[in-house]
Amino acid sequence: xxxxxxxxxxxxxxxxxxxxxxxxxxxxxxxxxxxxxxxxxxxxxxxxxxxxxxxxxxxxxxxxxxxxxxxxxxxxxxxxxxxxxxxxxxxxxxxxxxxxxxxxxxxxxxxxxxxxxxxxxxxxxxxxxxxxxxxxxxxxxxxxxxxxxxxxxxxxxxxxxxxxxxxxxxxxxxxxxxxxxxxxxxxxxxxxxxxxxxxxxxxxxxxxxxxxxxxxxxxxxxxxxxxxxxxxxxxxxxxxxxxxxxxxxxxxxxxx
Amino acid sequence: xxxxxxxxxxxxxxxxxxxxxxxxxxxxxxxxxxxxxxxxxxxxxxxxxxxxxxxxxxxxxxxxxxxxxxxxxxxxxxxxxxxxxxxxxxxxxxxxxxxxxxxxxxxxxxxxxxxxxxxxxxxxxxxxxxxxxxxxxxxxxxxxxxxxxxxxxxxxxxxxxxxxxxxxxxxxxxxxxxxxxxxxxxxxxxxxxxxxxxxxxxxxxxxxxxxxxxxxxxxxxxxxxxxxxxxxxxxxxxxxxxxxxxxxxxxxxxxxxxxxxxxxxxxxxxxxxxxxxxxxxxxxxxxxxxxxxxxxxxx
Numbered sequence: 001x002x003x004x005x006x007x008x009x010x011x012x013x014x015x016x017x018x019x020x021x022x023x024x025x026x027x028x029x030x031x032x033x034x035x036x037x038x039x040x041x042x043x044x045x046x047x048x049x050x051x052x053x054x055x056x057x058x059x060x061x062x063x064x065x066x067x068x069x070x071x072x073x074x075x076x077x078x079x080x081x082x083x084x085x086x087x088x089x090x091x092x093x094x095x096x097x098x099x100x101x102x103x104x105x106x107x108x109x110x111x112x113x114x115x116x117x118x119x120x121x122x123x124x125x126x127x128x129x130x131x132x133x134x135x136x137x138x139x140x141x142x143x144x145x146x147x148x149x150x151x152x153x154x155x156x157x158x159x160x161x162x163x164x165x166x167x168x169x170x171x172x173x174x175x176x177x178x179x180x181x182x183x184x185x186x187x188x189x190x191x192x193x194x195x196x197x198x199x200x201x202x203x204x205x206x207x208x209x210x211x212x213x214x215x216x217x218x219x220x221x222x223x224x225x226x227x228x229x230x231x232x233x234x235x236x237x238x239x240x241x242x243x244x245x246x247x248x249x250x251x252x253x254x255x256x
Numbered sequence: 257x258x259x260x261x262x263x264x265x266x267x268x269x270x271x272x273x274x275x276x277x278x279x280x281x282x283x284x285x286x287x288x289x290x291x292x293x294x295x296x297x298x299x300x301x302x303x304x305x306x307x308x309x310x311x312x313x314x315x316x317x318x319x320x321x322x323x324x325x326x327x328x329x330x331x332x333x334x335x336x337x338x339x340x341x342x343x344x345x346x347x348x349x350x351x352x353x354x355x356x357x358x359x360x361x362x363x364x365x366x367x368x369x370x371x372x373x374x375x376x377x378x379x380x381x382x383x384x385x386x387x388x389x390x391x392x393x394x395x396x397x398x399x400x401x402x403x404x405x406x407x408x409x410x411x412x413x414x415x416x417x418x419x420x421x422x423x424x425x426x427x428x429x430x431x432x433x434x435x436x437x438x439x440x441x442x443x444x445x446x447x448x449x450x451x452x453x454x455x456x457x458x459x460x461x462x463x464x465x466x467x468x469x470x471x472x473x474x475x476x477x478x479x480x481x482x483x484x485x486x487x488x489x490x491x492x493x494x495x496x497x498x499x500x501x502x503x504x505x506x507x508x509x510x511x512x513x514x515x516x517x518x519x520x521x522x523x524x525x526x527x528x529x530x531x532x533x534x535x536x537x538x539x540x541x542x543x544x545x546x547x548x549x550x551x552x553x554x555x
Contacts, residue, residue, distance in 0.1 A: 163316060174357035174366075175311050179512045183356075184461070186472070192479050193469065195460055223460050230512050 037144025085130030119221025165245025330417025362433025450528030
């Protein structure tokens with residue numbers, strides 16, 4: 001009679017910890033999708049060239065030719081970018097839509113106008129490749145590249161550039177109301193969640209090119225137009241300093 | 257006969273259309289302020305003009321002496337309160353979650369605009385408080401913890417950081433950019449509208465449940481701070497006042513896109529935050545906390 005509550009307590013504790021452990025396990029990798037993604041990424045298909053020819057054999061990117069790394073990026077981010085590459089850019093001209101219904105689109109705010117545009121990414125190479133991919137292909141590729149290990153090689157940067165880049169990355173430009181890079185892209189630019197991609201381990205010229213694309217309107221697939229607003233306040237020097245700072249960061253993802 | 261059939265068909269269709277209730281989220285993100293939906297190539301313009309606000313000294317210019325050491329410790333506590341000030345903190349927040357850009361950003365309660373104004377009369381305390389006593393209130397309410405003594409090393413370091421940051425500000429003068437931004441209510445705030453706005457504008461960072469996101473590595477604290485729940489500020493915090501929260505939201509949120517929400521929309525989100533559960537008011541008894549509405553509602 002006296003032993004029963006004790007046993008119950010022990011069972012509850014063990015069961016509780018087991019449930020906690022199971023719930024905190026990372027979701028298992030879809031092995032079939034990963035292998036299909038690897039097949040497509042390394043061999044290509046029909047008119048789709050292999051991803052690895054530009055993005056590196058392990059998805060590590062190419063610093064010399066400005067091809068971004070894909071290894072260790074969030075799978076949802078990869079899928080979204082491929083969708084946006086495949087989407088045709090908006091028709092020019094003004095179309096009145098009294099009721100905006102598609103909330104997967106990004107709201108754009110200009111004084112009292114909220115403008116809904118589907119995000120697009122203009123790129124001469126990627127647009128055609130992404131249009132040839134099926135939704136399953138995108139998922140497979142995202143699974144493959146998000147599970148690849150990656151280790152960044154910190155680039156040597158001169159002290160003044162590094163100091164200015166760090167100032168921008170840690171504090172932003174508060175006198176202009178500009179938040180720091182790290183406040184969204186994670187500490188040391190490691191990236192955070194599906195919406196905020198990593199900046200560390202990317203070729204610096206690639207980062208500069210992307211900000212230039214935001215400024216010129218060639219890329220506008222950011223959530224809530226956050227990055228567009230920030231890009232519009234960056235000078236050429238800011239871009240170079242911040243990109244150099246992030247190329248100087250060390251980073252290890254998925255490494256076992 | 258044919259005409260009658262067509263008429264009947266039209267009436268039937270229109271009655272179906274009337275019977276279907278539209279989900280407010282399907283109609284418009286903000287019901288209160290109707291906006292046109294026109295695709296344009298217009299870009300937003302920065303709202304902050306250079307030279308409008310005081311510019312504090314740069315981190316690289318911290319002096320290389322004992323004072324500089326104290327300033328660096330104070331900056332560490334301010335930026336990473338979860339690590340360097342943890343013994344006084346009861347929730348998951350850092351000072352920089354409200355005082356953005358390390359306490360430098362105008363309209364985000366910058367330290368340089370506050371430091372020269374103390375000692376100052378505060379309605380909350382109903383007395384003239386010093387800067388140290390004001391920081392104590394931050395720890396008690398916004399950080400839901402215990403107040404450090406005015407002569408504790410943490411307090412001395414924080415005061416040194418604020419002192420260094422406000423080098424050259426006039427004493428006793430309210431500088432532009434002080435506190436948050438003034439707002440004006442033109443209608444009663446609504447929680448329904450606040451919920452819609454929260455889901456469309458805030459949830460991407462602070463989470464659909466408002467509990468924020470922790471760092472993915474093992475560092476303590478939150479990447480995106482919780483807006484309510486056990487790890488957020490308590491009911492006595494200034495941010496639990498609908499008006500104060502709305503002032504902060506209007507000036508600073510979504511991060512990098514300050515001043516894009518209207519005053520009423522900011523108040524809607526503030527009210528939506530206020531109705532959520534959060535730690536109790538430490539000034540009140542437990543019975544009062546449970547059975548009375550929390551302080552800071554809209555008047």
